Amino acid sequence: xxxxxxxxCSEQRDFLWPTSSLVAPWFPEDPSLERHFKGHRDAVTCxxxxxxxxxxxxxxxxxxxxxxxMKPQSRxxxxxxxxDAVTCxxFSPSGHLLASGSRDKTVRIWxxxxxxxxxxxxxxxxxxxxVHFCSDGQSFVTASDDKTVKVWSTHRQKFLFSLxxxxxxxxCARFSPDGRLIVSASDDKTVKxxxxxxxxxxxxxCEHGGFVTYVDFHPSGTCIAAAGMDNTVKVWDVRTHxxxxxxxxxxxxxxxxxxxPSGNYLLTASSDSTLKILDLMEGRLLYTLHGHQxxxxxxxxxxxxxxxxxxxSDEQVMVWKSNFDxxxxxxxxxxxxxxxxxxxxxxxxxxxxxxxxxLCSPPWFWCMERLSSLGPEVQxxxxxxxxxxxxxxxxxxxxxPQEPISMPQTLTSTLEHIVGQLDVLTQTVxxxxxxxxxxxxxxxxxxxxxxxxxxxxTP
Numbered sequence: 001x002x003x004x005x006x007x008x009c010s011e012q013r014d015f016l017w018p019t020s021s022l023v024a025p026w027f028p029e030d031p032s033l034e035r036h037f038k039g040h041r042d043a044v045t046c047x048x049x050x051x052x053x054x055x056x057x058x059x060x061x062x063x064x065x066x067x068x069x070m071k072p073q074s075r076x077x078x079x080x081x082x083x084d085a086v087t088c089x090x091f092s093p094s095g096h097l098l099a100s101g102s103r104d105k106t107v108r109i110w111x112x113x114x115x116x117x118x119x120x121x122x123x124x125x126x127x128x129x130x131v132h133f134c135s136d137g138q139s140f141v142t143a144s145d146d147k148t149v150k151v152w153s154t155h156r157q158k159f160l161f162s163l164x165x166x167x168x169x170x171x172c173a174r175f176s177p178d179g180r181l182i183v184s185a186s187d188d189k190t191v192k193x194x195x196x197x198x199x200x201x202x203x204x205x206c207e208h209g210g211f212v213t214y215v216d217f218h219p220s221g222t223c224i225a226a227a228g229m230d231n232t233v234k235v236w237d238v239r240t241h242x243x244x245x246x247x248x249x250x251x252x253x254x255x256x257x258x259x260x261p262s263g264n265y266l267l268t269a270s271s272d273s274t275l276k277i278l279d280l281m282e283g284r285l286l287y288t289l290h291g292h293q294x295x296x297x298x299x300x301x302x303x304x305x306x307x308x309x310x311x312x313s314d315e316q317v318m319v320w321k322s323n324f325d326x327x328x329x330x331x332x333x334x335x336x337x338x339x340x341x342x343x344x345x346x347x348x349x350x351x352x353x354x355x356x357x358x359l360c361s362p363p364w365f366w367c368m369e370r371l372s373s374l375g376p377e378v379q380x381x382x383x384x385x386x387x388x389x390x391x392x393x394x395x396x397x398x399x400x401p402q403e404p405i406s407m408p409q410t411l412t413s414t415l416e417h418i419v420g421q422l423d424v425l426t427q428t429v430x431x432x433x434x435x436x437x438x439x440x441x442x443x444x445x446x447x448x449x450x451x452x453x454x455x456x457x458t459p
Contacts, residue, residue: 029324031277033291036308037068037317039076043295046088049302051095055112056309058317059086065100067112068317079116081108088130093137097154101128107142109154123150130172134179141182143173149184151196157176159302163194172214177221178286182237185212191226193238203241207234214256219263228253233268235280249285256298260325261305269296277309283310291318293302 042061049056056068065079065086084103091098091112098110107121107128126145133140139160142150149163149170166187176184181202182194191205191212202246210229217224223244227237233254235245252271259266265286266278275289275296292312301308305325310318 027395031287031289031308031323032321033318034321035070035319036291036362037066037076037319038315039066039068039078040064040315040317042085042315043313044087044297044317046298046316047300047309047311048089048091048098049300049307049309050091050112051093051253051303053302053304055091055095056273057089057091057098057100057112058309058311059089059100060315061085063102065089065098065110066317067098070319071313072282077112077114077116077300079110079118081110081116081118081120082106083171085129090131090133090140092133092154093135097137099131099133099140101131101142103127105144107131107140107152119157121152121157121159123152124148126169129170130174132174134175135177136179139179141173141175143170143184145169147186149173149182149194152262161199163192163199163201165192171212172216174216176217176238177219181217181221183215183217183224183238185215185226187211191224191236193224205236205241206233207243208232210253213254214258216257217355218259219261225257225259225266227257227268229253231270232256233266233278235266245280247278247285248332249278252295253294255447256300257306258299258301258303260322261303262325265325267299267301267308269310269312271295273312276301279387286324288321292316294368415416 003055004369005334006096036217037056037058039063040058040060041064044058044060046059047056054070056070058066058068060066063080063082063084065082067077067079069076070459082100082102084104084137086100089098090100096111098112100108102108104278105122105124105126105128107124108118109121109300110116110118124142124144124146128142128144130143131140132142133154138154140152140154144150147164147166147168147170149166150397151160151163152158153160163182163184166184166186166188168186170184170186173182173184176287180196184192184194186192189206189208189212193202193205194200194434195202205226208226209232212228213227215224215226217238220240223235223237225233227233231248231250231252233247233249233253234243236243236276250268250270250272254268254270256269257266264279266280268276269274273290273292273294273296275286275291276285277289279286290404292310292314292439294313296310296312298311299308306322308320308322310320399444
């Protein structure tokens with residue numbers, strides 16, 4: 001198993017996976033490359049895990065669908081049925097069915113076993129770019145270059161209805177977790193939100209400056225994230241339609257994204273050949289992963305979030321272990337963070353408490369966005385210790401891993417942390433009160449001015 005080494009970095013963790021030699025990660029919470037699968041004969045376009053994470057499906061420009069078994073030494077299944085490139089795959093919620101879409105304009109529903117039997121669905125008149133099952137498994141939604149989004153019945157094996165307001169290719173369509181909404185992304189530079197029952201477009205998001213390549217719902221169903229050819233990722237609240245977060249971290253088009261099941265992290269894949277992991281609670285970049293040679297085209301978390309998979313134009317499928325979502329934050333800081341960092345960033349504990357409590361959907365997104373705008377008094381710290389040997393060669397860094405730094409667990413230290421947290425809360429409340437007072441004063445002044453104007457204009 002190949003693992004990561006970390007380039008010294010003060011803002012986020014940047015990893016390279018060498019092709020030889022076993023390299024240990026700097027921290028136990030760092031993601032690690034567990035396996036990579038080779039079998040496709042052209043670029044990998046899509047990946048998805050089954051419910052129990054025992055199977056991983058991938059599609060490719062080679063017109064084949066592969067099902068890889070996570071159990072070592074197990075043979076993969078190769079399904080050949082599509083007449084052209086396979087562009088999308090999605091397991092049903094139960095894991096008993098697998099849907100795929102293709103450039104041959106068809107959708108196929110497969111039984112993911114050694115026989116590889118499938119049923120063909122035809123209604124689109126151009127490439128099918130996206131397929132996604134509803135959470136109850138009774139229906140699925142597709143998006144196509146024919147500028148439509150179509151909804152189908154799974155078991156009746158029939159087309160139900162179309163959504164047709166996009167004016168260019170539709171690259172992606174996804175159901176909300178409760179199945180009541182559908183979101184779609186298009187080359188017309190818009191993201192559209194649809195009501196499944198009324199079949200009406202609820203809202204159009206037009207902030208992207210280029211083609212929108214991918215979109216998905218936050219696990220809570222209250223937010224959506226979209227990726228674009230303009231190198232950006234944007235997060236909106238579907239209730240207020242407010243833009244909550246905007247990331248411009250990649251140097252090329254963002255091709256795909258995936259929410260961690262906890263809702264606290266977002267994974268992206270880009271044509272700049274990297275994967276990036278974003279901390280949505282703190283609104284910052286956590287990791288940059290270098291593994292693919294050429295564009296990274298697709299990513300997906302497993303249903304539990306323990307693993308994630310990626311695919312690229314290098315014809316490889318890679319499986320990574322997340323790690324960052326399971327290590328207890330308190331233990332990590334006690335072992336790995338130097339005392340100076342802990343002393344200067346006690347505020348991080350408050351933000352980490354929010355992360356642990358899974359308060360990741362609005363209004364918390366909005367609250368943290370507002371708090372960050374108030375100034376450095378309440379902004380979360382972004383402190384990472386620099387490992388020893390910065391500036392030395394890669395071999396030197398690898399041969400001298402950072403030694404853990406232990407923190408004495410004393411009552412005094414605990415009380416200091418509590419006092420620090422209370423100080424931050426006090427400062428925050430004070431700032432908010434000041435802003436509220438200013439707003440009230442301005443409102444009062446406006447009302448007085450309005451009264452004066454009315455008195456002057458009254459004969």
